[in-house]
Structures are given as structure tokens and as C-alpha cells.
Amino acid sequence: MQDDNPPIDLQQNLIDLATYRHADRVAGDKPDPIVIHVAYAYDTYIYRAGQIVAADATEYKETQFSHPNDMVNKFGRAYEANTKLWLHKRLADVIIDSAIDMRDRHQQFTVVMDGLRTFNSGRLMEQNRPDLVEARLLAPAGTSAHNRALAVDSKLFMPIDPSAVLPSTVPLSMLKEADELGHLDDLNMKTSNRFYPIASHEDAYKNRLHRLQAWQRASVKNKLPVANLIAEFWDDRVPGGPADMWRVLTCRAMCIGVDGNPATNMVLQALKTNLGTLSAQYEEGITSRDTFAQNAYIITTIAWDQLFTQENKLQLKYTLGEGAETCPALEDFIFHEWLATIHDRDLKEASFPAQSAKPTLQSANTVSYNVAPGGRTLH
Numbered sequence: 001m002q003d004d005n006p007p008i009d010l011q012q013n014l015i016d017l018a019t020y021r022h023a024d025r026v027a028g029d030k031p032d033p034i035v036i037h038v039a040y041a042y043d044t045y046i047y048r049a050g051q052i053v054a055a056d057a058t059e060y061k062e063t064q065f066s067h068p069n070d071m072v073n074k075f076g077r078a079y080e081a082n083t084k085l086w087l088h089k090r091l092a093d094v095i096i097d098s099a100i101d102m103r104d105r106h107q108q109f110t111v112v113m114d115g116l117r118t119f120n121s122g123r124l125m126e127q128n129r130p131d132l133v134e135a136r137l138l139a140p141a142g143t144s145a146h147n148r149a150l151a152v153d154s155k156l157f158m159p160i161d162p163s164a165v166l167p168s169t170v171p172l173s174m175l176k177e178a179d180e181l182g183h184l185d186d187l188n189m190k191t192s193n194r195f196y197p198i199a200s201h202e203d204a205y206k207n208r209l210h211r212l213q214a215w216q217r218a219s220v221k222n223k224l225p226v227a228n229l230i231a232e233f234w235d236d237r238v239p240g241g242p243a244d245m246w247r248v249l250t251c252r253a254m255c256i257g258v259d260g261n262p263a264t265n266m267v268l269q270a271l272k273t274n275l276g277t278l279s280a281q282y283e284e285g286i287t288s289r290d291t292f293a294q295n296a297y298i299i300t301t302i303a304w305d306q307l308f309t310q311e312n313k314l315q316l317k318y319t320l321g322e323g324a325e326t327c328p329a330l331e332d333f334i335f336h337e338w339l340a341t342i343h344d345r346d347l348k349e350a351s352f353p354a355q356s357a358k359p360t361l362q363s364a365n366t367v368s369y370n371v372a373p374g375g376r377t378l379h
Contacts, residue, residue: 007340008088010350014149017085017112021096031166033103034096035157035175037072039113039184040125041079041357045072047183050176051160052111069187072113075138076128078121083355086116088149090224090334091238095152097218098211098236106210107158109175113184113234114153117146120344120356137185145336151229151237155184156207179203180211184234194230194254195261208233213255213319220321225328227251240337242296243279246272248328249300249307256315258307271303289338297330 008014018036025032037045037052046055046063047070055063063070087095099110117125122141132138145151156178159166166174177183181204186192194212198205212228215236219226227247229235239247246268253260253268262268275296282292304327308316313325344354 005338005340007346008148008342010342010346010352013089014086014116014350014352015089015092017087017092017095017115020087020089020092025096025100026168029168030103031109031168031170033099033109035109035111035170035172036085037111037113037172038079038083038085039073039153040075040077040117040121041081041083043073043077046070047072047177052172069183072184074129074185074187075125075132077357078117078124078128079355080353080357083353085112085114086149086352086355087152088116088334090222091115091150091152093222094215094218094224094226095154095236097221098214101214101217102156102210105214106207107162108156108178108207108210109158109170110154111157111172111175112152112154114146115151116149116342116355117144118344118347118355119147119341120354122147124356135189137187137189142341145237145240147341148336148339149342150334150336150339151235153184153232153234154236155234156180156211178207180207180233182233186234189231192232192234194228194233195263209255212251216251216255216324217320220324223323223328223332225333238334238336241279241335242293242333243275244335245296245300245333246275246303249304252316252320252324253307256312256319258312265307267303267307271299274299293330293333293335301327 017034022032025034044054044060045052046060052072068074095110095112102108102110119141122144125138126133126141129138133140141147157175158178160174160176164174181196181198182188182192190196194208198208211233215226215228225239225248226236227239227244228251229237230247230250239245246262249271250260250262250268259265260268262272278287278292278296281287282289287295316324344356347354
């Protein structure tokens with residue numbers, strides 16, 4: 001039961017991404033690779049020609065009805081306008097190292113749009129867009145890694161003018177989206193899936209691959225196993241529980257061109273099934289939490305050696321760094337489902353400001369969005 005889950009130590013583990021490790025990010029007089037735009041704190045921004053821009057009320061309303069996928073915030077304002085981008089410190093280390101990697105290797109910047117989403121903010125989003133909850137673009141409040149500050153949504157951007165000298169803090173006005181075949185919260189859940197087939201010569205394929213590799217390099221460096229969400233290429237997070245361990249193997253496999261899809265890879269299919277069986281036994285009270293985790297880890301390490309040949313392991317080490325060739329250690333995992341959901345009251349008790357805005361229900365004549373099916377998501 002969630003009530004039995006321990007709370008996150010907010011004073012120790014919740015950080016403001018705007019300032020955290022800032023010296024590392026701008027070392028060598030380089031521009032900060034992280035740009036923050038808290039998407040759900042605003043209801044005026046749209047995508048125009050690949051840029052995030054503020055629209056007047058008329059253009060915003062026209063976009064909402066005629067081109068809803070070009071709204072940056074598709075859920076209605078759920079956060080206070082001045083809210084900060086809060087993240088669990090362990091995950092913040094990973095996205096910072098990933099963003100530095102993408103800047104230095106590919107001259108791309110990471111626009112971070114969401115991190116912590118309190119239970120209260122999640123309820124506002126549910127109320128604003130029940131159609132998107134039904135379409136599974138939004139997880140019910142209390143069930144998402146965002147509710148524990150252990151998921152982050154981001155998009156790759158690139159300079160509009162590659163020859164321009166960028167300031168230390170790069171404004172959105174100097175950047176445009178890199179092609180990843182979709183926006184944040186893209187309504188086409190089919191193409192948003194990381195398994196969606198994209199030709200290898202396409203920029204979207206390269207950008208998604210580079211992004212995944214950067215995340216997994218940072219995951220290895222920081223010894224935090226990351227299970228980048230399969231259904232949404234913009235969402236990166238820790239596993240929900242031991243039953244999600246297969247997702248880490250999937251992401252590592254995709255980084256080196258090994259089939260990571262359990263629908264077509266029999267090793268991963270068997271692992272996913274066996275982990276599901278262990279999870280069911282845990283849920284039924286047959287095994288303890290520790291036994292569940294240990295048994296899940298044993299079969300995951302067996303699957304690791306079945307999935308990756310010696311040559312594959314050398315590829316992992318070469319592509320992702322020292323240590324990537326071995327299965328992550330059990331003690332390095334953080335399972336977000338085993339931590340308590342963060343509420344506004346928890347923030348206030350820890351001397352942080354509350355996050356959620358007052359309810360802003362959409363009017364009755366608001367159109368429902370058409371969302372292409374793409375499988376279960378946990379956004």
C-alpha cells in the first residue's frame with residue numbers, strides 16, 4: 001500500500017534545477033546546456049516554426065481549437081506561474097550530465113519542461129483534460145514517477161543560427177526544436193513510441209538515438225539505472241519497481257543496435273513475463289518486498305548475459321562508458337513506486353512553496369483532442 005511507502009527527504013533530495021551544479025554546466029565558459037521552461041505553469045505558449053513562443057489570446061485560442069498539437073501545454077495551467085523546476089537530486093545529476101553530453105557532442109540544448117508534479121497539480125491536470133487521461137497520455141495523480149520528482153520531461157533544441165555566439169544563459173528565442181518526430185506531450189502516441197520505426201538516415205532517428213545514448217551514459221556515470229519511458233520519447237525516469245527492470249535492459253540494448261523490443265526479442269519477452277509473475281506474487285503477499293527485489297534481480301542478471309554477447313558488452317563499454325558492460329547493481333536502483341507521493345502540503349512542511357495553481361477547468365465547449373493510440377503510458 002502507498003501509505004506504507006517512505007517519504008522522500010525533501011530537504012536532502014529535492015533540488016532547484018535552475019541552480020543545481022550550475023558551475024559544472026558552464027565550465028570552460030560554455031553556454032548552459034539546460035534551458036528551463038515549466039510547461040504546465042503557463043497557458044500562453046505555442047510552437048511556431050519549431051520555436052516556443054508566447055501567443056496573444058486570439059492566436060492561442062485558434063491554436064487550441066485548430067492545431068492543438070502545437071500547444072506547448074495541452075493540459076491547462078496546473079502549476080503556479082513562478083514555480084521552480086524541482087527534481088530528485090539523483091535524477092538531476094543524470095539529466096545534467098546528459099545535457100552536457102548533448103551540447104558537447106551534438107551542439108544541442110536540453111529544454112526541460114517538467115519534473116516534480118505534486119499530487120495536487122496532477123489532479124488539476126486530470127480535471128482540465130479528462131479526455132487525455134482516458135487516452136492514457138496522462139497517468140492518474142499519485143501513480144506517476146513525476147509525483148515523486150523521479151521523472152523529467154525534456155526536448156532537444158538547437159541554435160537557430162549555428163554561427164551565433166550564445167550567452168551563458170541561452171534564451172528560448174535563440175533556439176528551435178531539433179527533429180525528434182514530435183513535441184512534448186505529442187498527441188500522436190504512435191510516433192512518440194521509441195519503438196516506432198524511423199529510417200536510420202532521418203534526423204529524428206539520429207536525435208532520438210543520441211539522446212538515449214547520452215541518458216544511458218549519464219546513468220552509468222551516476223550509477224542510477226534509468227528506464228527511459230518507451231511510450232514517450234521525451235520522458236526519462238527511474239523504474240517503477242523490480243518488474244520494470246527489463247526496461248533498463250531495453251534502453252541499453254537500443255543504444256548499441258540490439259533489438260530491445262520484448263514483442264520481438266524472446267529473451268526480453270521471457271524476462272518481462274517472469275518479472276510480472278514475481279510481481280503478482282509480491283502483490284498477493286506471497287513474498288516480501290526484499291525477496292521480490294532480490295529474485296527479480298537474479299533473473300534480470302541471467303537475462304543480461306543471454307541478451308548481450310561478449311561483443312555486445314564491449315560495444316556497451318565503448319558507447320556508454322566503463323561499467324556499462326555489466327548489469328547495474330541492485331543497490332543502485334531507485335523504485336519510484338516504493339516511495340510516497342509528494343503533495344503540496346509536503347512541500348510546505350519542508351519550507352518549499354506549494355506548486356499547484358487554483359483549479360482552471362476548461363469551458364464546456366473545449367474540443368477533445370484526438371490522440372493516436374500507442375499503448376499504455378505512465379506520463
